[in-house]
Amino acid sequence: MKKLMTLLAVSGFAVAGEASADYALNLTEGVTELSRDIHDLHMLIFWICVGIGVLVYGILVYSLIHHRKSKGAVPAQFHENTKIEILWTVIPFLILLGMAIPATRVMIKVYDTTGADLTVKVTGYQWKWKYDYLDEGVSFFSTLSAKSNEARQMGSGIDPATVDHYLLDVDHPLVLPVGKKVRFLFTGGDVLHAWWVPDLGWKKDTIPGFITDGWATIEKPGTYRGQCTELCGRDHAFMPIVVIAKPEAEYREWLAAQKGTAVQAAGEPATSQEKPSDHQPEPPLAAAGSSEATSPAPAIGEPLTQEVAMTLGKEVYESHCQSCHQANGEGVPGLFPAIHGSQVVQGPLAAHIQLVLNGKPPLMASFRNILKPQEVAAVITYQRNAFGNSTGDLVQPADIATH
Amino acid sequence: MSVSAIHDDHHDHGPAKGLMRWVTTTNHKDIGTLYMVTSLIMFMVGGAMALVIRAELFEPGMQFVDPMFYNSMTTLHALIMVFGAVMPAFAGLANWMIPMMIGSPDMALPRLNNWSFWLLPFAVLMLMSTLFMEGGAAAAGWTLYPPLVLQTGAAFPFTIFTIHILGVSSILAAINIIVTILNMRAPGMTLMKMPLFVWTWLITAFLLIAIMPVFAGAVTMLLTDKFFGTSFFNAAGGGDPVLYQHLFWFFGHPEVYVLILPSFGIVSQIIPTFSRKRLFGYSSMVYATASIGFLSFIVWGHHQYTVGMPIEGELYFTYATMLIAVPTGVKVFNWISTMWRGAITFESPMLWAIAFVVLFTLGGFTGLMMSISPADLQYHDTYFIVAHFHYVLVSGAVFAIIGGVYYWLPKWTGRMYDERLAQLHFWLTTLSVNLCFFPQHFLGLAGMPRRIPDYALQFAEFNAWSSVGGFIFGFSQLIFCYIVIRCMRRQGEHASDEVWEGAGEHGLEFTLPSPAPYHTWETPPNVH
Missing domain, CATH: 1.10.760.10 (Cytochrome c-like domain)
Incomplete structure (x- = not known):
């Protein structure tokens, strides 16, 4: 009882407070055609299930109320009825057909990765993601942001509620253009991982030694967050995904900056002011200026002090x-x-x-x-x-x- | 079903005295008891592991355990609940009930029976011992997917050997059950007169014999990959990690029906008794069970919608999986039709059976949703899945087992359990199981992956609710332990031979004395 009261207090507080800014009850509609189609499919099956549920549970409850011995019910003797048994085999089958058709249509769309405008290779590592923009020569690792990483250690003394986007923030987000068909290639560096951003509508396993693919045309600029969804060892919970979708022009700028820093960085040694952990996680500018996307290290051959x-x-x-x-x-x-x-x-x-x-x-x-x-x-x-x-x-x- | 049992003046041989009785016993009732007690203990052990999980998930942040240990907990919780709690409970019920239900004096192969039980505690102990090994217990999930599972420390070979031994134990039990059912039925007990519980176990036993060797083979390949330089699952050596998944789920999907078919059987015994009406659609129940058994072999790929198989594969597995809804629906409709225009009473076994029908159906709905491959691209490996399989396995399999125990406990011990306590146990369990698992649907849909020890803040409320539900659920089972132990110590009111009003009409076991004598049906009954 005490526990229950504590919980009521806790959840009441949390609902009122800012900690629970955006909890959700249902699947997101997302920001791609696929995610919307999948959401609609999900809702269709959901309502069919609700319909069947109301019928089945309704009959059950009616029977439990009216056919009780305490109400003087006398048991009937029937124990089979071929007609009705055929009926309730055939009708569900037809309902299933009605679900299978839209499901097939959506699945065919999910698999159509042709005609992509750009290709990003995603490699899952324990416990970070590597993104390669295959046609651009830009490539970087993306790991849990330093603040979340600090707060999530046992006994850190840091309240997760004080960390922006606790466990859903990274040092180098994946930046993608809006309105372009992006093809993703997935592979694993060590064990299995799965790359999932709910707003894109799907997840895909990354398998060492094999390549799988998927696609997304993001319709709205914004920041979309996801996580690894295939158990991959100790820090499986701590390798989030952040996708920042930008209008084409801004994306081009970002890409140029990435290439620019790569060239620039080749000449100058790293300085302590440029530690990635000093980065503010959220503002899009920070992402655009993430100069460590390619490491700010000296060129090969130059001696280190x-x-x-x-x-x-x-x-x-x-x-x-x-x-x-x-x-x-x-x-x-x-x-x-x-x-x-x-x-x-x-x-x-x-x-x-x-x-x-x-x-x-x-x-x-x-x-x-x-x-x-x-x-x-x-x-x-x-x-x-x-x-x-x-x-x-x-x-x-x-x-x-x-x- | 009417029965004429001929009692002769033969004197019962009682059980041997002392501890050795349990070690050397070949009596189906003793072995049934051993299985049931082991199952109850492992249910509490596996439950304790679940509480470690729920404690860590009560609020965001890491509070109690290292992520590695957390992963071991999810892995062992599943392995122990599946192989240590639910399967032994079914084996226990089979041992106790099948001979009594078909009018046989014992199982067909009594010494094999002893052996198949006694493998079990040692296998489970070995599995538990891996917790104390260097590097901790296996932490790759109960599916033991490579390459991750190959990173297990000293526990690795012991985990594999545990599975081998559990597999041998299951296969022996399954062989025994098949031989018993096919050869030991009383005169007149034709196949289509067998109680549904016997039918579902017969089909389950065939599933077990077909799948356990596949699982044993798959984990042996893991073993040779790790220690003998093979590359079955290593792409660098020409292998394929996904091959393991196909092998695993070829075992794993029928396995989940191994965990549910006998539950269907139990519920099909309970509902007619307390509706005072014959089971509706007996033969369609048998055919539906057989169809589910068959379909279970051809749908494994629905666990792998996200591995990138060809679209033809995705669609095939989608259609095949959706089909399972048809025979499962038939079963639910039949149960409800059995209750329809019956004279229903609500003793504890019936409460559990009704809760089973309601909650298992709910789990069936989410199962249907997940069969749709495009939608599963969102649901896969989230808490939506966790909610689904706990609805079908906890409020499905476990509820049926508990209902079955209440149903037959008076027959086993000769004592009625405490009905008021049992009702309290039922309501606490049913409410808390929903508090624990219902919010997990929301968590999954909102984007929370499974198998994570810590989560983002938007998942905090529902996880707190879920944890509270989990703890109430766990501690409520102590009431169950108390009720069962009281009956086992022969405390409480005497049970009549029939136990439940009119139950003698519904099963041979209720025509025997309560408690059931050590030897029963030495002279087979005549079944008309």
């Missing part, structure tokens, strides 16, 4: 290593080895580089194609000089290139 390597290394560690090896470098016993005091980290450099580049199946991904040489060099430098390790090594991109 210890300071730059440690700063860049820490960033790389936080976005690529931390979810397994943990923020304190202690790992998870039995699953993810500790960085602190690790024999690999304190042992010969070559073995350490090999491990990072080749990974350790089935648990650790190969980072050869995920990280750039300078990022590998930086993160290895960082690991060898943080968490109580002090080899004093400074690894250079050139050292990586030789492996």
Whole structure:
């Protein structure tokens, strides 16, 4: 009883308060033709079920009320009736036909990925997304925003209600043009994931070694959020998806900025002011100016200083290593080895580089194609000089290139 | 059905004394009891795991457990409830009831029966022990999808071996049930006179024999992928992770009918008794059960609408899955027609059966919605699915089992359970199960994925409601334990031989004395 009162109080408060800004009871209509068709299909089946339900439950309740022994009911003797039994086999079949036809029509549309204006490849990793704009040469990772990530740690002391879009915000959103047919290609980097943005109307599994596809023509500019929907390990709940749909012109600008930073960044070393965690998550401008979309690291071959390597290394560690090896470098016993005091980290450099580049199946991904040489060099430098390790090594991109 | 039982002056051999009675017993009633007690214990253990899940989900943020442990909880909760609670409960009911219902003195293969039970506790203990292994228990969900499941730590081979042993246990039980039903029926007990519970179990047993080897094979392939360098499910070696899903669901979909068909049988026993009327459409019930059994083998792909199979596959599985609604509908219509113009009373077993019809049908509706592949692209792997399968498995399978226990407990123990407590148990359970699972429909439609330990703020209210419902549901089952233990300790009013008014008309078991003697039908009854 006490629990119930607490709950009433809690939910009453929450409904009144701002914490529950936009809870929903039903499927979204979304912002694409597919999502609308699917929503309509959903409502059609729903109302058919409600109709059947009213009939069936109505008869049941009538019987329970009127055919009670306590009301003096005397049991009838009938126990079969071929006509009615055929009838209630055939009628449901016809109702099903009525559902199958629109379902088929929508499914054919879902599968029609032809005539796309642009193609984005989506790769699911534990626990981040990688987006490749195939025709543009733009490519970046998208991970849970730093604020949510901090708040979601056990005992963080941060109230999730104080975090904007708690667990539904990322550092680098996927930016797409409005009114263009976007074709998505999906694949997995390690285990299965599923890419789902309810407003687009569907989800698709990302399968390592295979490519699946889907499409969306977003009709309204806006920010659309979703999550991974295939269990993918420890941080399955913490790899959201954010899609920002912009008018064509703004999208072009954003794309140019992405390419621009890629060129610019090649020349200048990373500075501590440009940490991704300093980014404000929401305003669209922040997305447009997300200069880390391609990493602001030195060009290949340019030597790193210890300071730059440690700063860049820490960033790389936080976005690529931390979810397994943990923020304190202690790992998870039995699953993810500790960085602190690790024999690999304190042992010969070559073995350490090999491990990072080749990974350790089935648990650790190969980072050869995920990280750039300078990022590998930086993160290895960082690991060898943080968490109580002090080899004093400074690894250079050139050292990586030789492996 | 009228019966003439001939009692001779043969003296019953009572059970052996002491603990060894239970280890060495080949008596179908003893083994039934062992299965039922194991099932009840595992129901509480699996329930405790569910409460860990619901506690973590009570509010946003991570409060109690590491995400990895959370994933282990969802995995073990499902495995234990399916293989440790529901299936053993059905096996227990089959052991107790099938011989008594068909007029047989025991199961056909008594020593095999002992063996198939005693595999079970060891398998379940091994599964539980993985919680304490390095790296924790399996955390890839009960479906054990690769490649994720290959990341399991030391628990991996033990989880696989558990499944092997559980599979052997199920197959042995299924063989025994088929042989018993086909060979041990009393004179005059033709197939089309068998009680529905016997029919549904016969079909279930065939399903089990067909699917368990497939599952065992699939998990063995996982084992060799992990330890012996094969690449069945590894694309880098020419394999395919989705192949596992096809194998799993070829097992998994019939498996969910293994969990529901005997429930149909139980409900089909209870409703006629308390409606004081014969079951409506007996033969269409049998055919509907057989159709559902057949269809269960050809619809597995509806669990995989989002893996990117060809559109022909999507559409085929959509149509085939929708078809299941037809025989399932027939069953629901028949139950309601059985009640129609009956003389209904509302003793506890009947309450559970009515709740089963209402809530299982609700789960059937959401099942129909999910069969529509385009719509499932939204529903898939969300809380909508979680709500659906808990409606059909908790307020379906579990409700039927509890109803069956109340229905036959007086026959087993010779004592009436406490009806007032049982009514309290029913209402608390039914209200809380809806409080727990109904809001999950909204959560899923609003976009909450399943198998997540933490969620965005817009999901907070319904999760809080759901957790409160879950806790009330869990603790209400203590009342059930108390009621059952009281009867087992021979406390409470004596039950009559017929137990329920007119029940002797509805089943051979109610023509036997209460409690049922250790040996029954040593001389088969004559069934007209």
